Amino acid sequence: MSMIKWSKELSIWSGKLSNVGLTVPNAINITLNETQKFQTIIGFGGAFTDAAGINLAKLSPGAQQNLIRSYYGPEGIGYTLGRTPMASCDFSAREYSYDDVDGDFNLTNFALTQEDYIYKVYSDPDAYKIVDGLAIHWYADQSTSDIVDPYHLTDAHNAYPDKFLLYTEVLQHWVTGWTDWNICLDPQGGPNWVNNWCDSPIIVSNTTDEFEKQPMYYGLGHFAKFIVPDSVIIGLNFEGNTNQTNLEAIAALNPSGQKVVVLNNRDVASTYQISVINKQGSALNLAIEPRSFTTIVWSE
Structure with missing residues (x-):
């Protein structure tokens, strides 16, 4: 042992x-x-946001390889998944979207809702065949929340047991993995166009060809390294x-x-x-x- x-x-x-x-x-x-x-378990991973890419690009090729290997290499913490946002997120240098209607700042034509994914897609036999699972965000994952109770994940599993549940940022209630947010940020916690500075498992220096592994890097490794796919x-x-x-x-x-x-x-x-x-x-x-x-x- x-x-x-x-x-x-x-x-x-x-x-x-x-x-x-x-x-x-x-x-x-x-x-x-x-x-x-x-x-x-499907696996664990992190997000390749615009901010992560900007910070990776500041490093030399060798340092870039070392950073990626720290997560995904055999001597790293066991990451096997990668998460990429659709269009911009707060961890982008600027705001941009995939709304195809020019000037639609009210997003009138943006109609993807929770109901669209959970009910309409799974209720359509043809769509059901090509959907592998459901991704969930943890922000409202509290038993006292008016938005969602984690026990609803068990309900979702019971309703659709052949579809996986994946947290996009916890392994109870049939969740099959976790993808953390930015794989790396700068010392300020960005870049972030709305000034929503955050921490990250790895911080990339603004002035030297170096990066620092933070405590959460090792905390995530306890799961990703040993609870393997x-x-x-x-x-x-x-x-x-x-x-x-x-x-x-x-x-x-x-x-x-x-x-x-x-x-x-x-x-x-x-x-x-x-x-x-x-x-x-x-x-x-x-x-x-x-x-x-x-x-x-x-x-x-």
Whole structure:
């Protein structure tokens, strides 16, 4: 059994663990249910926005290759998907659209709505055949939202189980992958024509032929590097001291037969004691530090 850990101090290490045995008192016990299988993962990736292209172009060819390999190369964090916007987005140097009617600034002829995709396309037998899946944005993904509840994704899967669900920016409710936003930005968080500056996993220098990998780069790697394409999400149960609600976890079986558990401690102060129990009854006992990711990979 091996473990990869990333914390707010950027400590990263891997190796064989010896603290396998009985569970410890007051721990959160995590057991996997391999018979409860959910979605098969398509992959993870990032967005090739105009801003990402502008920043990539500032680098030398060698640095450009190193940046792309940091995401998509064998020594990178395991990205396999790429996302490109249709027409301009906020991360463009200027505004432009694909509305074919000249001067239609009110977008009177722009008629693509949520209903067009979900209901009309899927209800048309011919269109249904050529649609592979449904992409969802996470901004309104709150149980209290008046716009969308994440449980509706389960409803969508039940209605159209042969179509994938992909987050275009979370792996519950049958979602099969994730594409993050800009793969790189400048130190200001742009360019962005509406001044909506944002962070990015990689920041490209304005003055030198360099780029910097940010903490979120390593956080994304916990998922993309180990929950590889064709992995299957499986059931995971919390038992014992389950009052610590800031702990999140997901489990998967990857194509090589290894089991993967990714743990995220969102608490800003508390360290959680965890016991991950295998089907033989042995437990891996470890402490999950505040604001950290921990990934466990093992074979049985």
